[in-house]
Amino acid sequence: MLRLHTVWIGVALCMLAGCDPGEPTYKVDLSVRESPRIQQVDHSITYAYLPQYSHSVSYQKHHRLVEYLRRKTGLNIRQIFPDTFDGHMKMVGQGKIDLSFANPYIYIQMAHRYGARAFARIVEKEGGDQYRGQIICRADNPHIQTLNDCRGKRWIAVDPGSGGGYLFPLTLFYSHGITRDDFQEIAFAPGPGGKQEKVVLAVCAGKYDIGTIRQGTLDVVVGKIDPRAIRVLAETAWYPGWVFSSRSGLDPDIVNAVKTALRALDIRQPDHQPILDDAQIVAVIASVDADYDTVREAIEYIGGTLNQ
Known part of the structure; x- marks a missing residue:
């Protein structure tokens, strides 16, 4: 223990000897403290x-x-x-x-x-x-002329939570005696966002027989498809x-x-x-x-x- 104490004294003396006597010294008052300033970010x-x-x-x-x-x-x-x-x-x-x-x-x-x-x-x-939904099909589809022709067909809707793209058209189908079980398939537009456009594009490509969208969507897809390729089969009540x-x-x-x-x-x-x-x-x-x-x-x- 005595030997170790002697070593530390030697180290301290060496460090003191290495100091440049020409460097200024500063007195630090550790009793004075200042709280750090935190930049406030406005709540968004x-x-x-x-x-x-x-x-x-x-x-x-x-x-x-x-x-x-x-x-x-x-x-x-x-x-x-x-x-x-x-x-x-x-x-x-x-x-x-x-x-x-x-x-x-x-x-x-x-x-x-x-x-x-x-x-x-x-x-x-x-x-x-108010606004409403639309039921669309390809303009050149000879097999779909009325709502009753939608029975047994493949339907793509926007989303289970869509008003104009699902709920309102489904209500219209029900008022004509057509239930969910009367369709060959009910699919919803995949992926994040862009669901209204995806319905129109899927119907235009012939992947589905009918689609349901909110009124106004066809204006959004102008430039992506020939608007003459799509026909509005029916429109829902206003909500x-x-x-x-x-x-x-x-x-x-x-x-x-x-x-x-x-x-x-x-x-x-x-x-x-x-x-x-x-x-x-x-x-x-x-x-x-x-x-x-x-x-x-x-x-x-x-x-x-x-x-x-």
Whole structure:
């Protein structure tokens, strides 16, 4: 032990001898402490467009709208892109999506499961504050001329959670005595996003006999197919339009600020027109949960349930 102590004394003396006597010395007061400064990051408000179209189309349609909401409200709002309808709903339930823009079928499921609440809905150029679904087939298909001709055929729909692309057409089929069991196959568009376009492309390619989409989708696929290749076989009844909703627990002041900004959009104003044109919206009006009771009735009519 004595030997080891002697070695450490020697090391210390060597270190002292190695110091440059010309270097200045500094006195350090260890009693003075300063807390580290942590850069504060503003909390962002997440906004998501139900992925009925590809992410690039969703961005093109709503990025001006999101920028407008940021400017108008002063909130740090950013657009995020769920991959699937089911993923969108779950993210609302997990609090990862604060503001949702979705079809009424998805909305009422989010309201039932997670307490989401409608606060505004859109007015479109065609249909006003309502929209509908379409049943399509190839224009040159001689075997499908009426709804009854769809029996025994292969049907591709957008998604089990799609209003115009599944629920509304299914309700129309049921009203004509055609049930799910009457089709040879019911398939849903695969993969993340872009599901409306995929339905049209699959029918155009002859992979399926009929497809169901929301009205307006055929305008989106112009340039990808010859529009003359597709025929609209039938259209559904009108239902309340797409809805803006907030997740459960979101600050009411935030919801009110966004609602006020949305309702202030005026297509007659030059700086507002590009925002609304990109989103294919004419105006935004106030909305409440009861506006979507007709969609709940449609679900009940086909024997569906929200208890999932």
